Amino acid sequence: MAFVEPGVAAVEARQADRAKIRAVAAGRRAVVIGAGLGGLAVALRLASAGWRVTVCERYGSIGGKMNQIEEGGFRFDTGPSLITMPWVFEELFEAVGERLEDHIQMVRVAPLCRYLFDDGSRLEMTVRLPDWLASIRNFEGRDAAGFLRFLSMGAAALELSRATFFERSPWERPSMADLAALRRPLPLRTVLPYATVVERSCRDPRVRQVLNRYTTYVGSDPRRTPAMLSVIPAIEMLHGGWHIRGGLYRLVRVLGALCERHEVGIRTGAHVERILTDGNRACGVGLRGGENLPADVVVMNGDAARLPRLLGQTTASAEREADRSLSGLALLFALRGKLDGWPHHQVLFSGDYSREFDDLFERRRFPSDPTVYVNVPTRTDPSMAPEGCEIVFVMANAPANDGDLWDVSMLGEARDRMLARLDRAGLMSALSGADLVAELTPRWLADSFDMPGGAIYGANSHGPRRAFLRHPNKARRVGGLYCVGGSVHPGGGTPTVLMSARITADLIGKYERI
Incomplete structure (x- = not known):
């Protein structure tokens, strides 16, 4: 299955960048810290260009x-649950001489989502925009036009982002093509708070809830996030959402296998305790146990907030909890039976969304009435469970606090609130015979993946600077040190992490000349 590719000029520019990488690599050594999606993708790109790459993963799996x-x-997939912008995945495989369809089967999710509101009403997000707009008209006739204007703003922001923000680091000097793209006019309201523009566009509080939820895709508060992030609903509503047959972890397995084919050394259980430097340049990593791995470049795939610690900068300013993105609490259920009539994705909205965001970002506590996301991938892909069975992933947002222990009492109270929302929506009875397989808390995320407080997307996107000037892909004070992943440019989300890997590999090709 072929997806829409970027413009010819962008493709030719990438091919030229890859040629530069091959010209300078000549068997030079790269160490990647972390075998997350970004780490695997950048390792694969560098190895296919001639670098000798070692990936150090502190945990037992990639x-x-x-x-x-x-x-x-x-x-059960424990991370992302939906794929968007599938052409980004195609480009990665093409860059290393492979075809996506030879390794992965993507299935379009339809309907995209069902929204259930506190008053008992519902809204079905279909894959056809006219049907979706008709559903909105049933709520508030005038909202369809406002919704379309909001979506058009997001589409304009998306086209600009594809030509600039998604292609290169904003910390680099812009090219003539970048400057030409930046001349495209954008609505002035893109700099206003996201929730403000939603409120001016739509009257019905339920339609507002649907749109405001999209900023939680990057762990942020819609009242503090710039409306430029309207690109997020534009991507999903205009280009669709996809599932990977066998689960999204299938992508990780495939990238791991391709890395091995390109002779990337993936070392699990290899805990990097420090980045070695020679003067102002990274020259390798030091592992727990005393082993040192020399390198010409080091790529950090992890939360960028951890870099100062790895560099031994004990005087580095501490990151504020208030600057972190959201974490989450997930309940994983196994059901020996079918959930006929349930869609792949459902969102059960709380009765007061503003109060919920106050709980999360102001009071920094688990919401008293949480919005709950329900993901049943077996509705699209029965292969993820035994025949006649379903898996159910239930999640609510939570703050990323270091001091939250998530002990039995705290976890039990939060679980009860989530299940109460399912019960209010009329879904709990269908899960009465389900087995609770696991409970994934913010503490589990923090401990399992070295994420401060369990913050899923690193820093939040509050304000234009935090939204668009995330941690750079190339360290500014230490030569030979690069970063990749959701906490750095261009931000969190599966396709944007793959963009981050491409941008980082291109920067290595640009700066690491013999």
Whole structure:
């Protein structure tokens, strides 16, 4: 299956960048810290260009947050649950001489989502925009036009992002093509708070809830996030959402196998305790146990907030909890039975979304009435469970606090609130016979993947600077040190992490000349 590719000029520019990487690599050594999605992707790109690459992963499996739990024939993805912008995945495979369709089967999710509101009403997000707009008209006739204007703003922002923000680091001097793209006019309201523009576009509080939820895709508060992030609903609503047959962890397995084919050394259980430097240049990593691995470049695939610690900068300013993105609490259920009539994705909205965001970002506590996301991938892909069975992933947002222990009492109270929302939506009875396989808390995320407080997307996107000037892909004070992943440019999300890997590999080709 072929997806829409970027413009010819962008493709030719990438081919030229890859040629530069091959010209300078000549068997030079790169060490990647972390085998998350970004780490695997950048390792594969560098290895295919001639670098000798070693990936050090401190834990026992690859994938980072994009992982999987298997129990009695049930396979639960523990990270992302939806794929968007599939052409980004195609480009990665093409860059290393492979075809996506030879390794991965992507299945379009339809409907994209079902939204259930506190008053008992519902909204079905279909794959056809006219049907979706008709559903909105049933709520508030005038909202369809406002919704379309909001979506058009997001589409304009997306086209600009594809020509600039998604292609290169904003910390680099812009090219003539970048400057030409930046001349495209954007609505002035893209710099306003996201929730403000939603409120001006749509009257019905339920439609507002649907749109405001999209900023939580990057762990942020819609009242503090710039409306430029309207690109997120534009991507999903205009280009669709996809599932990977066998689960999204299938992508990790495939990238791991391709890395091995390109002679990338993946070392699990290899805990990097420090980045070695010679003067102001990275020259390798030091592992727990005393082993040192020399390198010409080091790539950090992990939360960028951990870099100062790895560089031994004990005087580095501490990151504020208030600057972190959201974490989450997930309940994983195995059901020996079918959930006929349930869609792949459902969102059960709380009765007061503003109060929920106050709980998360102001009071920094688990919401008293949480919005709950329900993911049943077996509705699209029965292969993820035994025949006649379903897997159910239930999640609510939570703050990323270091001091939250998530002990039995705290976990029990939060679980009860989530299940109460399912019960209010009329879904709990269908899960009465389900087995609770696992509970994934913010503390589990923090401890399993070295994420401060369990913050899923690193820093939040509050304000234009934090939204668009994320941690750079190339360290500014230490030569030969690069970063990749959701906490650095261009940000969190599966396709943007793959963009991060491409941008980082291109920067290595540009700066690491013999």
